[in-house]
Amino acid sequence: MEIKKIQGAIEAILFSSGDPVSIDRIADALELDKPTVLKIVKNLMDEFNREEAGIRIVQLDEQFQMCSNPQYTPFVRRILDMRRNTPLSQASMEVLAIVAYNQPVTKAFIEQIRGVDCSGVLGSLTAKGLIEERGRLELPGRPLLYGTTPSFLRCLNVSSLSELPPLEKTQQPEEEENDLKNVSAG
Amino acid sequence: MEIKKIQGAIEAILFSSGDPVSIDRIADALELDKPTVLKIVKNLMDEFNREEAGIRIVQLDEQFQMCSNPQYTPFVRRILDMRRNTPLSQASMEVLAIVAYNQPVTKAFIEQIRGVDCSGVLGSLTAKGLIEERGRLELPGRPLLYGTTPSFLRCLNVSSLSELPPLEKTQQPEEEENDLKNVSAG
């Protein structure tokens, strides 16, 4: 393999791994001897670690890792921050609404209504602090139950769930269903 | 900010974000105008995307993302100890093709073309991040609509849907076909 390709391969490895990678493992993967790899990595570091570079390669003992140049952290933070503040997707809104009106509910219940998997959405709503886990249902598999948080009320600017617009009669889970839900949740 | 620093910041942003980032967001974060940012990103792409490079910058519609150069995939996989992604099944490819060329599209429409149920396939394509929900169609039952994601473009190595292989002339969506889309979606 020519030098340029080996460099490229190491770049790709460090980029994709995220975690620090030891020189031994790189040597193994490329089927090269350790001193050669070490020399190429060092060259690569010289190429990368210019003062203004966005990506740096750092050495940690015998390991190497790619990371962003700390001087740009404020910008990175802004970008990631903007991502966090994007409005809820429609899928998120729907899941939130189902949780709000039926809590505590299981993932299976929500998926049955929406007809599609919603693990990702539940995760992001939890991270955003709009819903939270509410124990488990005493059924096989002990599924998690979800309910809305005080943050959710703040987000809607209401002081209690009772201020949500009431559902039309036909949309309300039936009495018996509620009873059962409570019984089985106990 | 000097050019070199802006480049570095964009590098750092793309590296740290992981996901595709839109030119608007970058412009916002750097407090620069969009054309300037676009020009710098394009320069950066020229710098990065040499044949032997380990890291590439790809354009996906209006977004940009850093990813590894596929030619080094075997090495990266050795390091990450990952098995090869199983190639998508024929069913998945067909569904993906229908979604790509007709998006946003309902499950009913896809099933009409393929003549078989495709709930499972839609679920797995969504889980793989190749397609995503795109709201609902305002028809009875409010069926979900699906479209392709930026990841889909990346995996196909194109930067926009317009680069997909063209449909054969006779198959270009005709009036009646469009009608059918709406009817069958019901």
Add this chain to the structure above:
Amino acid sequence: MEKLSYKLPVFEGPLDLLLYLIRKNKLDICDIQISELLDQYMEQINAMKEEDMDVASEFLEMAARLVYMKTVSLLPKHEEGEKLRQELSGQLLEYQECKRIAELMAERLNYDIFVREAAEIEFDQTYRRHHTPMEIYNAYYMAVGHGKRFIPPSPEVFSNIVTHKIVSVSSRIIHVLRRLYRTNEVRYKELFADKTDKSDLIATFLAVLELVKGKRVQINGEKGNATVKLICGGVKKWRLKKYKAQ
């Protein structure tokens, strides 16, 4: 979950099979000879007979459609038959194109490019935008639709399969003893009066047996008139000491 039943030898569905037959027999997709196609199709269906019923149903649906088309084509008026044939041709052309594109895309699809996870910067991810309650209400209707069609079956439907309440015998022993401390003697039937659940009934019955075995109670009479009597009468002290906590 992806239905495994789709792993039929070669065909993704009835349309796939039809395209295969058309190609194999060098038929013209735009001018299908229905009776010829139907015979071949049925041949294949018979060959696949041992396959999963679920798959077969989709293939059978197409068989029925072909049979119908054949019937209609025998009528003196040809308009409907012609219309059905064009419809099928159109569908086949469309599916053929879909397959072609899928193949092209499969060649180009590289599902093995690596991207990074977002950098782990500690953020307070709390959602800070605001919405109105009406948005939540509307989203609910979006998800549920207006009919009851989409409301999931009540948990009751599953209760037989998934819930089994376990009632401990010891809790029923306490229950029986409590009843007896008040009255010293109680009709056997009454012990079961407050419960209808099967596991409650069984646990109560076992509790009585345990108490008989432990010589704490005695059963007199038979059938409906049987009574259960506490043996060490005047057990007020028991109640106070041992079972107070319960």
